[in-house]
Amino acid sequence: MSLSGAWYLGLAAVVFSIGALGLLVRRNVLIMFMCVELMLNAANLTFVTFSRMLNDVGGQALVFFTLVVAAAEVVVGLGIVVALFRRRRTSAADDFHIMRG
């Protein structure tokens, strides 16, 4: 029997908060994407933990679909970053202000 699920949930909460903080603080679009991946992983860890606590395979199936969506999201997002870099020669989020009001 593994540890109590609360430990895993607490760790996932900490990782999610670190990812959210990085998303708010960092300026490089690529690193902001990595912070989104951190948050997704924290959510995956929560799903797997609940799957074990409830003995229900639905949580693991959801993690499977989250992985697929994360892969698709990263591919499209990085394609956008490359296209933006071609036009603006930068990957800093502050420089993409052409649509500001």
Added chain:
Amino acid sequence: MLATASTVDALTFAIAAAVILAGAIGVVVARNPVHCALSLVMTLFGVAVLFVEQQANFLAAVQVIVYAGAIVVLFLFVIMFLGVDTRERVEEEPLRGQRPLAVGLMVLGLAGLLLMGFGAHWSVGARSVAGPARGQSGGDVAALGRSVFTTYLFAFEITSALLVIAVVGAVVLARRPGGALAPETDPEAEPTDAQPDAYSPADDAEAEEVAP
């Protein structure tokens, strides 16, 4: 529960948690984007260890293959493509007071999450229709496959459509306007009409990464 858990489990969790937290903090604080990506790999491996610890063996394998093997490689590919020397200007703040506000929000949100995680009994509620995770013949791989290909079959098929759309989107976005041999466009120039058969090596790399 903690008293009944074996020492090995507690030790595994402690080491994996330390690796995960070190990697997560590294992603946020590292100046070099390559170091950020390598810290992300550390975190992903730690999460895979915790998946194994919770009897989700198939997801641990997929985590290592798809995340560490494909997504982080794609990140590194784009970092190298854009140039690693694009340091960000950390000292200037376009929005004054945004960073302290972000730290305050993080502490507040973390406190709320931890209160929910430790202070409430969240593992209650109705069963899902997917079936139990343990006790089935064939282990967790068979249980997961059975639920994905029966209960969640429609979502699985939609997933394949999503991947195709992502491949097409990546190819369209990464395509260089004006064909492969055209010079780099001026940063301020308007995009020209793209040729439908335009080809650039980046397209293949983008498209292959989504395959797993």
